[in-house]
Amino acid sequence: MRIGELSRRTGVPTRLLRYYEEQDLLRPERGANGYRSYAESAVADVRQIRGLLDSGLTTEMIRAILPYLGGPGELHPPAECVTPQTAALLQDHLLRIQSRIDCLTRNRDRLSAYLAAVRPQSGGR
Amino acid sequence: MRIGELSRRTGVPTRLLRYYEEQDLLRPERGANGYRSYAESAVADVRQIRGLLDSGLTTEMIRAILPYLGGPGELHPPAECVTPQTAALLQDHLLRIQSRIDCLTRNRDRLSAYLAAVRPQSGGR
DNA sequence: CTTGACCTTCACACTGATGTCAGACTCCGA
């Protein structure tokens, strides 16, 4: 699919899709006319990238971990290609992600408890 | 305490402490000489702010929820002061935080699974 | 062939978070 369709299907402006490519997060094929050509899986990839960006990861961090985040049946870099340095880097990212989760969870619970205390009757909207 | 000590005790540059004040996240007193004077609790406040910023929240979002995140014994705005609009806003922030948690958790699990597969001998941390 | 929708690259601009520097003031100790 071309960039416009991918944009429509993900809600992400074409500008950003090009930017993600520049940042090496997406790697569309190119047609003979120079147009980008995305695989079907790019839709999920873009959603993945957006979620991570929204969660405070930088494109650099995402670039580092993206190859290892594929779904269950996907191709990952095989173990032989993962140097101890890379593994250490991933481990480090993992810790950072975990600390973000901890912080957000802690504050979600606090906020949630406060809301519950303030509107004990509220059953949502 | 003055800004330098707060900076040393939190590891956050004075520049940022002033920025957080500008963003209305901190409200130090002012001495007769114009110097900022922080309460002891500011240390915890700054750590809280840093954690939330690192987790991808903007100062705007933090400003919105910060008054409601105090520890168990702390003073919160009482229920009478919380309009339905405010409550709805907080509920909205809560959802956003939850979706970040979900995204990060998903990716933590994937990354973690990958690492476990690649280095089966490693016992995690 | 023309038009319009889509695509290309390039470039400038903005925002939010942060770094850095300059010039001036306060305070404290030698």
Added chain:
DNA sequence: TCGGAGTCTGACATCAGTGTGAAGGTCAAG
């Protein structure tokens, strides 16, 4: 009283992510 450390404000710089527009190429429908 002087000097240095700390503080003040204000301004400019940087970086990532994003918005926007110009100038032009591709292509299908009329």
